[in-house]
Amino acid sequence: MFEGDRHFCPTLVYHALGRQADAEHELDLFKKVKGDANPVDCAQIYAQWGNASDAMLWLTKAERLHDRGLEC
Numbered sequence: 001m002f003e004g005d006r007h008f009c010p011t012l013v014y015h016a017l018g019r020q021a022d023a024e025h026e027l028d029l030f031k032k033v034k035g036d037a038n039p040v041d042c043a044q045i046y047a048q049w050g051n052a053s054d055a056m057l058w059l060t061k062a063e064r065l066h067d068r069g070l071e072c
Helices: 005-016 020-034 039-049 052-064
Strands: none
Touching: 005 020, 005 039, 020 039, 039 052
């Protein structure tokens, strides 16, 4: 498991529990650890949160960086 991976799930769980400040804190930690390595993951988080505009921004970044997460 990579260091950033341990911050991915809490972003979704905290959001679902209505603890958005905690969710955003975990997302900030995730981004600090991962950087631009996995923009698809950030797109997934924003999509789960219902934030379509940020999800699309991260998907565009994923496409530009040829993120392997797009190879489904």
